[in-house]
Amino acid sequence: xxxxxxxxxxxxVSFTKPVYIDPTNMLAAANVIVTQSDLDRLTKWKIDxxxxxxxxxxxxxxxxxxxxxxxxxxxxxxIKKELKNVIKTKASFNSLTSATEAALKNFYERxxxxxxxxSNDVRxxxxxxxxxxxxxxxxxxxxxxxxxxxxxxxxxxASSIYAVRLGVAxxxxxxxxxxxxxxxxxxxVGMLKVPQPILDKAEKLNETELQIIHAHPVHGxxxxxxxxxxxxxxxSVALQHQEHFDGSGYPRKIKGAExxxxxxxxxxxxxxxxxxSRKPYRKNRLPYDAMKELLTLGIYRYDPxxxxxxxxxxxxxxxxxxxxxxxxxxxxxxxxxxGKPMRPVIWILRDAKNQRPAKVEFAHLLYAADKFISKAKxxxxxxxxxxxxxxxxxxxxx
Numbered sequence: 001x002x003x004x005x006x007x008x009x010x011x012x013v014s015f016t017k018p019v020y021i022d023p024t025n026m027l028a029a030a031n032v033i034v035t036q037s038d039l040d041r042l043t044k045w046k047i048d049x050x051x052x053x054x055x056x057x058x059x060x061x062x063x064x065x066x067x068x069x070x071x072x073x074x075x076x077x078x079i080k081k082e083l084k085n086v087i088k089t090k091a092s093f094n095s096l097t098s099a100t101e102a103a104l105k106n107f108y109e110r111x112x113x114x115x116x117x118x119s120n121d122v123r124x125x126x127x128x129x130x131x132x133x134x135x136x137x138x139x140x141x142x143x144x145x146x147x148x149x150x151x152x153x154x155x156x157x158a159s160s161i162y163a164v165r166l167g168v169a170x171x172x173x174x175x176x177x178x179x180x181x182x183x184x185x186x187x188x189v190g191m192l193k194v195p196q197p198i199l200d201k202a203e204k205l206n207e208t209e210l211q212i213i214h215a216h217p218v219h220g221x222x223x224x225x226x227x228x229x230x231x232x233x234x235x236s237v238a239l240q241h242q243e244h245f246d247g248s249g250y251p252r253k254i255k256g257a258e259x260x261x262x263x264x265x266x267x268x269x270x271x272x273x274x275x276x277s278r279k280p281y282r283k284n285r286l287p288y289d290a291m292k293e294l295l296t297l298g299i300y301r302y303d304p305x306x307x308x309x310x311x312x313x314x315x316x317x318x319x320x321x322x323x324x325x326x327x328x329x330x331x332x333x334x335x336x337x338x339g340k341p342m343r344p345v346i347w348i349l350r351d352a353k354n355q356r357p358a359k360v361e362f363a364h365l366l367y368a369a370d371k372f373i374s375k376a377k378x379x380x381x382x383x384x385x386x387x388x389x390x391x392x393x394x395x396x397x398x
Contacts, residue, residue, distance in 0.1 A: 190220025
């Protein structure tokens with residue numbers, strides 16, 4: 001649901017869908033006018049915001065314009081604060097991802113050689129990742145750049161970060177998200193059974209090589225359950241993450257509800273991260289391309305509810321995407337508007353003359369009918385060093 005600030009609402013507003021005080025208590029049904037007494041009551045109860053899946057409707061165009069302008073300013077102010085805070089956590093992001101990669105490498109290699117593998121460190125890192133992302137949802141902005149030069153460890157770490165955000169959007173409890181992250185961190189251990197020349201091959205794989213690749217989920221599951229004694233709800237993600245919702249995946253061609261809940265999340269995230277990372281046979285692809293491919297394949301490959309939730313929480317141009325707007329400016333997608341995947345909030349990095357704005361600027365496309373995203377870009381194609389842009393933002397905000 002979208003949150004609406006009570007102080008911005010005016011008497012006479014209605015919503016196209018029911019509006020709630022909290023997820024279980026309704027303030028007004030769809031298309032029922034909210035009165036001054038309703039607003040006074042909310043103020044008396046010290047309720048600062050209401051929730052709705054609908055949109056506000058005013059009888060007066062003037063009142064609607066005042067509300068829209070106020071909501072836009074409030075959204076941008078909140079996003080600016082969140083962006084400032086998350087940039088300050090970049091060092092924590094770098095430290096945690098490096099430490100998690102090291103913990104995974106140690107566990108994977110010990111497991112592969114049956115050398116007393118203990119998963120406690122990996123489980124601990126799952127908890128730390130969950131905490132970092134739930135406290136700083138915009139930290140996913142850093143993931144696409146992090147995963148460009150990937151390996152199996154970076155791949156599962158990146159996947160786990162996206163998984164936390166999706167788990168939150170699906171209203172998973174914290175223990176459930178931690179378990180999901182733990183499962184995703186372990187899901188690719190079977191890839192250690194694949195010879196490196198196959199992983200590095202730039203040409204199309206032959207049938208024998210494909211069979212070796214397709215066996216990695218079974219190897220991973222057996223290693224986790226038989227050697228590390230990982231419980232089935234966790235290990236099943238290693239076994240099932242290459243399955244498809246319509247039964248066309250591998251290794252067992254299960255489908256739909258036969259796939260575990262965690263696997264239905266993991267399969268979406270695993271595909272997304274695989275597409276945006278560099279491969280021996282191609283360069284990394286844009287997050288926009290990955291989202292387009294997921295939505296195209298979604299009619300049969302992924303759980304449709306989970307895929308829609310992923311779209312709602314990341315937009316068509318996913319968070320962190322560098323985009324050019326119709327007015328010639330270039331920016332980064334920093335906020336997804338639920339239900340409006342083509343109308344995210346853009347942090348403007350360059351004006352139409354390719355100059356950095358003198359002050360921090362945002363384009364809130366939900367309220368800017370005259371603007372739209374014209375195309376996605378690679379940061380290097382625009383001459384952007386994102387770390388420098390983050391530093392500059394902190395200097396501008398103060």
